[in-house]
Amino acid sequence: MIFLFIIIPLLLAGLMPLLGKISKRFLPDLLANATMLFLLVFSVLSAKPLIAHGGVIQQAFWFGAPLNIRLLLDGFSLFMLFTISLVSFAVTLYSINYMEHYGAKANYYALLLVMIAGMNGLVLTSDLFNIYLFLEVAAVASYALVAFGQGHDELEASFKYLMLSAVASAAILLSIAVIFGLTGGLSFGTVASGLKMLNIKYVVGFCSGLFLMGFGLKAAIVPFHSWLPDAHPSAPAPISAMLSGVLIKVSGVYAMMRIFLNVFGLTPALTTVLTVLGIASIFVGALAALGQNDIKRMLAYSSISQIGYVILGFGIGTPLGFIGGLFHLFNHALFKSLLFLNAGAVEQSTGTRSLDKMGGLAKRMPLTAATSAVGSLSIAGVPPLNGFWSKLLIIIALVQAKMVILAVLAVLGSVITLWYYLVLQHNAFFGKLNETWKSVREAPFWMSAATVLLALLCIVTGLVFPMVIHSWLQPAADVLSGGVAVALNFIGF
Amino acid sequence: MHLFLMIGLVAFSILAVLTRDLLRSAICLAVASVFLALVFFRMNAVYAGVFEVSVVAGLITVLFITAIALTRGDQEVAENKHHMLVFPFFFLFLIVFDILVMRKLLGRIPAIAGSEAGTFGEVLWNQRTFDLVGQIGVIFAGVLAVLALFRQGENPRKGDTTLPGGQPQGGSSHE
Structure with missing residues (x-):
């Protein structure tokens, strides 16, 4: 049953170009949105009860015959599946109107579905080589989606993204090869028990370094971030939302944390490296965002900064740190998708991404301005919105772990975030309306519906955060806190 | 050798x-x-x-x-030589x-890896079945990428249209 998370988007992706021949817009729009809604409901209603008593391994069947495909569903993977499905649904809703002028909608949805199948596969596997393989599935689709506009900037950004991703893949593959050579296995359980038996901390350190470089490139943490400010702004807005909202988290943060925490086990050295890289990402991303005039480029740098908070939360290594990191991961998926979708609406209405040329757009685009304000305040950590609670949890976890200086730096990073988001809001939406934008209209219905949905979720998540922590974050944090024992439990499956 | x-x-x-x-x-x-x-x-x-x-x-x-x-061979592109x-x-x-x-x-690494895991066919079909799903995904992604990136415009190309704001649209607006 869990296999449906991979097979449904993959099958639909195969059918999409054929459906596009019958109906250029209606059928692709309908089926893509229906698929995303189904996966979202499926993750809440059917998959959640499965993990009521801990993680499960499910075997796939083909016409009643068992296949050698076993998928691992636990609190962490379900939390990621839910996040992917939620953002994907908002993105497909938005794409109904936004992708009209690009053409080839069926191909666009097909690539998006392959990317989602890749991410779902990565999240559900319990095998190192499968992680690499599904990482590539999502990555190949994302290269094409970044270049979907076929313009010079898009193609250049996509090529840069492809080249740096190839370096990341090489590092990941080399590390997997070394581990396979040592332990003779690739499943999490076999590798975890093999490494425990061998007790070779220097080789594990070498492999951790390679994984850190590979997954760090995918997650765009400093110093592996240089591709993101080009790739994310150049893509169509819904794809920027997918890339910043979920892809960097699934192919970077999730894969890294799953391996470091459940297969290798978190060591003090790794804790130090992760917290230092987290803080460096927060400041490099925030300071670079301050100097940006291109709205999408500012959001891209902001993603680097916010991923820093997530890495910092995980790096602390305490249960509260895990909850804080997971909560910020989820929140960032919501508000960064929202902000990229809003930036797309502004770009489509005005034809520019330059903040200097905007001004007073709230008068012409009130819904976009209001939802953008919610997103900006959430990401800056203004109470009682969701970003406030996740940052607060990370800061409390830092204080509890006696990392007071890092806690102060994290607060400072949040102040800088508030600063540049106020600059964004002021330059784009407030002040006197520029004469050029007199004829600008509010974003079309489905684009507005998607942004309103995400803005409401930012508010509601902030208001009911104890419930979110209890039902979604705690089971995921328990998996991470369980460490290597979680993988060893599934040995032999 | x-x-x-x-x-x-x-x-x-x-x-x-x-x-x-x-x-x-x-x-x-x-x-x-x-x-x-x-x-x-x-x-x-x-x-x-x-x-x-x-x-x-x-x-x-x-x-x-x-x-x-x-x-065509007449499209010379200037590249920097730093590499x-x-x-x-x-x-x-x-x-x-x-x-x-x-x-x-590398010579000092202890390993517990076994040398044999079965024939190529057995490994591919029986032990690494999930890899095949991933392979299908990669092939799909590649084919769809070619279809998408080499498409002929069914709609006006980006940059050729004028938007309500009076500016040419497109992602290439790095002013």
Whole structure:
């Protein structure tokens, strides 16, 4: 049953170009949105009860015959599946109107579905080589989606993204090869028990370094971030939302944390490296965002900064740190998708991404301005919105772990975030309306519906955060806190 | 013999990167691939060797040469030459690092890996079934990427239309 998370988007992706021949817009729009809604409901209603008593391994069947495909569903993977499905649904809703002028909608949805199948596969596997393989599935689709506009900037950004991703893949593959050579296995359980038996901390350190470089490139943490400010702004807005909202988290943060925490086990050295890289990402991303005039480029740098908070939360290594990191991961998926979708609406209405040329757009685009304000305040950590609670949890976890200086730096990073988001809001939406934008209209219905949905979720998540922590974050944090024992439990499956 | 093959592989790989002429670069890549296939054969990875020769050295080289033949030669693009210095520097650094550190370390690693896991077919179909789903995903992604990126405009191309704000639309607005 869990296999449906991979097979449904993959099958639909195969059918999409054929459906596009019958109906250029209606059928692709309908089926893509229906698929995303189904996966979202499926993750809440059917998959959640499965993990009521801990993680499960499910075997796939083909016409009643068992296949050698076993998928691992636990609190962490379900939390990621839910996040992917939620953002994907908002993105497909938005794409109904936004992708009209690009053409080839069926191909666009097909690539998006392959990317989602890749991410779902990565999240559900319990095998190192499968992680690499599904990482590539999502990555190949994302290269094409970044270049979907076929313009010079898009193609250049996509090529840069492809080249740096190839370096990341090489590092990941080399590390997997070394581990396979040592332990003779690739499943999490076999590798975890093999490494425990061998007790070779220097080789594990070498492999951790390679994984850190590979997954760090995918997650765009400093110093592996240089591709993101080009790739994310150049893509169509819904794809920027997918890339910043979920892809960097699934192919970077999730894969890294799953391996470091459940297969290798978190060591003090790794804790130090992760917290230092987290803080460096927060400041490099925030300071670079301050100097940006291109709205999408500012959001891209902001993603680097916010991923820093997530890495910092995980790096602390305490249960509260895990909850804080997971909560910020989820929140960032919501508000960064929202902000990229809003930036797309502004770009489509005005034809520019330059903040200097905007001004007073709230008068012409009130819904976009209001939802953008919610997103900006959430990401800056203004109470009682969701970003406030996740940052607060990370800061409390830092204080509890006696990392007071890092806690102060994290607060400072949040102040800088508030600063540049106020600059964004002021330059784009407030002040006197520029004469050029007199004829600008509010974003079309489905684009507005998607942004309103995400803005409401930012508010509601902030208001009911104890419930979110209890039902979604705690089971995921328990998996991470369980460490290597979680993988060893599934040995032999 | 192994050393000779590895030197050939590395030398032709470097030539493929550094050669300015695309055709020569593609041929160098094919030769490098043949060397890699020979290494595979000598290490008893017969299937990997066959795929390397037939797909990488054969099929992909033919595709490269066809694509180059279809490209006009009058489109000179100015490129910066820094990589001519950077690449050899990093390569030398890697070699020195390898000789000093890795060789010694690798020999001291204890391993518990088994040598046999079954035949190629058994491994692929019975043990690594999930990999096939991933392979299908990668192939889908590749085919759909080609369809999407080489599409002919069913709608006006981006940048050709005028939006309500009076500005040309598109992602290329790095003012």
